[in-house]
Amino acid sequence: MFTDKMDVAAFSDENFNPKDWINKALKTSDPTQTKEQAASSLVLKLQLMISKLNTALEDQCQQVVQSIPRIVVEAEQLQQEAAFLKDKLISVKADVESVEQETEQNMRALIQMDRVKERISETSKALQEADNWSILDSQAEEGLLKKDYTLVGEKIAGMQISLRLLHHAQDYQERVDHLESLRNRLEATLSPNLVKAFSNNDREGAKTIVNIFRGMERDKQLTKYYSKCVKARVAQRWTEIVNTPETDVVDWLAMLYRDLLNQAKENKEWCEQIFSDDNPDKITCSVVTGCLTGLDPSLDFCLEAGGKLQPSLLPYLSNLIQKTNDFLSELEPYLSSCTEKECRDLGKAVYGPYRPFVSKYREIEAQTLIKEMESWTSGGKDTIEEIHSLSSSVAKLVQLFTTGATRCNQITKGTAFPAFAGAVRDCMDKHLDRYRKVMRRLEKRKGIADDDWSVLQNCLSAVQITGDLLNQFEELDMKLAMMFLEATRSYLGSDTATNKPLAQYHNFLLNPEKIKELETMYSKVSGKSGGSTTPILKDSLDILKQASADLQKTSFNIMFHPIETQLDKVSELATQQGPGISLEANLPEFSFSPQEYITQTGEYLMTLPQHLEPFMSAADNTNITTGLARALRDGNIPGSKEAVRGGGESAADCSAPVDFLLGCVAVSTCGKYMEQLNGVQGISNNSARQLGIDIGYLGNVLEDLGHCLSGDLASASTLLKIEQQQFKTEALNHPISIATLVKKIRAIQN
Structure with missing residues (x-):
């Protein structure tokens, strides 16, 4: 009773662990018992189990001992029977050898007789077939005379069977040649009827002749006959189409495609009834391909001739390609089982x-874009009107190129995007000629910039417009990149390119060189070539940035011209002996006042922000500020790098581009002054102090503008004003080059 509750099977496990078994048994013991009681109970159960096992083992041993004599007796009997069987096998083997020796001659005779029988049978069949061949041949000749071609086909089929049985005959080759002659005669006789049935779409007549051709094993030529007939019928229909009055190429193409689609439908029905063993899709594909390439006049000639009559070529192509796309889409269900090569052909x-x-898509697209662009402008405008026109052209240009990209996708399925990018570049270069003309016109007027501030304002307005154009072009480039990748993914994307043989537009529309160019663009735009992606409109952006940079240089030259004109007087005025300056006595600093050239420079600088106010950051001109800042980012105005290093705002991030421009002016002014100081030497102490006072005045003006003197010019001002006896000590606190320069200016010997 106790053992039934124990896990007895666990004792036979190879991985039996006594500790685990004991712990498990104790856990499942009666919870009312203590551990000692449970252990005692468990020991008792095990002892009872051992006792039962011992008893069972003794019983089994007793039974085995009792059965051993019987097993020994049975083993002896089995040994005797095996010896008896061995003797029998030896006896049988001897009998077999004896029979083989006695019957060897008889078996050879039987085998020889069987071979003779087979040869006699083959000879009999050959004689019968030879006689049958003659009969069939005679009947075939009679059928040809009676024009019973169905009978002739049957007899030729019978002769083919007979010929297979006469392959050992001496005149076998003659019979082969004779049968081939009969086939040729029957095919030549039936071919006109076959062509007539195919041409007239006579399915019953064609079915009868096709069965005859199949019977005489000439069915491989049937689809070729059929294809030729269909092509001839389509070619005749094409001649009628192109001679239809009051129609053009678009109408011709529509009618041709309609006929070819009807033909594809007929092919499917025809093959189901006549060519049941052939693939209708392959026949349709072959027929349509042959029809399109065998037209006279060719489609190439017709499309080119029609294009010459069009006022605008791209709408014409768009209309044609749409009909072609629709045709191929409707034809595709009839080509489901064609191979990739057949579909590509x-x-x-x-x-x-x-x-x-x-x-020639680049030239065609460029002509269309430039023609549209030129319709926005007319000659004879003054500068202000031209700048307003350029400003209004920004959105128009973006829309023009967006429309062009959509058109490129529709006509070429994205394959001509490299050419489209080139067309945009050509159009942009043409458009930028207007900026260049404005730049030359304004540059001629830089001498009156301080009298007529509109010159500078017009320059900066042109720069701002290029910045707007850059901003919108970068957004457009991202949009075009998405359009391009989406359009070309079906045939250039690695995952899907091989699954759509009828979508391999690059193979259909481009030569190998253009295909390589397209694949290169795809790699660069998608980033698969490694590194960052390349803009589609990179060339256009480059020439736009260059034009903007040239405009900025012109604008800065105009802005800086009045300052440059005044500072050119520094070296000349420094050597003149003005009132009070010729005195040898040291004058107090208040005795000096800034000279006219520097005060005029200061007045111009102080007036500059007022006239640049339209370009300052404000709620009502954020677009102007953004456009100007964007243009300045890619420009290279003199002094821009020094202005940024000197704590000025970066052109790439500036929210107040006017401050950046003033910083460039400040840097260039200081640089110009230093350049002039290099041409001064051997002046008196008072003349040197006058220069220092002038520089100090310039520093005050720049400080009012939010900028400061350059370090070199500030050092020069200090060293110019200091007493000679203090110069050596003070010079230690300034750059050696500046100290040397001032020493030369003041003609200090030691």
Whole structure:
């Protein structure tokens, strides 16, 4: 009773662990018992189990001992029977050898007789077939005379069977030649009827003749006959189409495609009834491909001739390509089981007429874009009107190029995007000529910039417009990149490119060189070439940035011209002996006042922010500020690097581009003054102090503008004003180059 509750099976496990078994048994013991009681109970159970096992083992041993004599007796009997069987096998082997020796001659005779029988049978069949061949041949000749071609086909089929049995005959080759002659005669006789049935769409007549051809094993030529007939019928229909009055190429193409689609439908029905063993999709693909490439006049010629009559080529191509796309889309269900090569051959035939246009797409698109762009402007405008026109052209240009990209996708499925990018570049270069003309016109007027501030304002307005154009072009480039990748993914993307043989537009529309160019663009735009992605409009952006940089240089030259004119007087005035300066006595600093050249420079600088106010950051001109800041980011105005290093605002991030421009002016002014100081030498102490006073005045003006003197010019001012006896000590606190320069200016010997 106790053992039934224990896990007895665990004792036979190879990985039996006594500790684990004891712990488990104790856990499942009666909870009312203590551990000692449970252990005692468990020991008792194990002892009872051992006792039962011992008893069972003794019983089993007793039974085995009792059965051993019987097993020994049975083993002896089995040994005797095995010896008896061995003797029998030896006896049988001897009998077999004896029979083989006695019957060897008889078996050879039987085998020889069987071979003779087979040869006699073959000879009999050959004689029968030879007689049958003659009968069938005679009947075939009679059928040809009676024009019973169905009978002739049956007899030729019978002769083919007989010929297979006469392959050992001496005149076998003659019979082969004779049978081939009969086939040729029957095929030549039936071919006109077959062509007539195919041409007239006579399915019953064609079915009868096709069965005859199959019977005489000439069925491989049937689809070729059929294809030729269909092509001839389509070619005749094409001649009628192109001669239809009051129609053009677009109408011709629509009618041709409609006929080809009807033909594809007929092919499927025809093959189900006539060519049941052939693949209807392959026949349709072959027929359509052959029809498109065998037209006279060719589609290439017709499309090119029609294009010459069009006022605008791209809408014409767009209309044609849409019909072609629709045709291929409707034809595709009839091509489901065609191979990739067959589909590609068809695609090349369908899109082949467009290849000459795609190869010249850059020129075609550029002409269209430039023509549209030129319609926005007219000659004879003054500078202000031209700048307003340029400003209004920014959004128009972006819309123009967006429309062009959509058109490129529609006509070329994205394959001509490299050409489109080139067309945009050509159009942009043409557009930038207007900026260049404005720049030359304004540059001629830089001498009156301080009298007519509109010159500078017009310059900065032109720069701001280029910044707006850069901003919108960068947004446009991102949009075009998405359009390009989406359009070309079906044939350039690695995951899907091989799954759509009828979508391999790059193979249909481009030559190998253009394909490589397209793949290179795809790699760069998608980032698969490594590194950062390349803008589609990179060339256009580059020439736009260059034009903007040239405009900025012109604007700065105009802005800086009045300052440069005044500072050119520094070296001349420094050597003149003005009132009070010729005195040898040291004068107090208050005895000096800034000279006219520097005060005029200061007045100009102080007036500059007022006239640049339209370009300052404000709620009502944020777009102007953003455009000007964007343009300055890629420019290289003199002094821009020093202005940024000197604590000025970066052109790339500036929210107040006027401050950046003033910083560049401040740096350039200091640089110009230092350049002038290099041409001064051997002046008196009072003249040197006058220069120092002038520089100090310039520093005060720049400080009012939020900028400061350059370190070199500030050092020069200090060293110019200091007494000679203190110069050596003070010079130690300034750059050696500046100390040397001032020493030369003041003609200090030691």
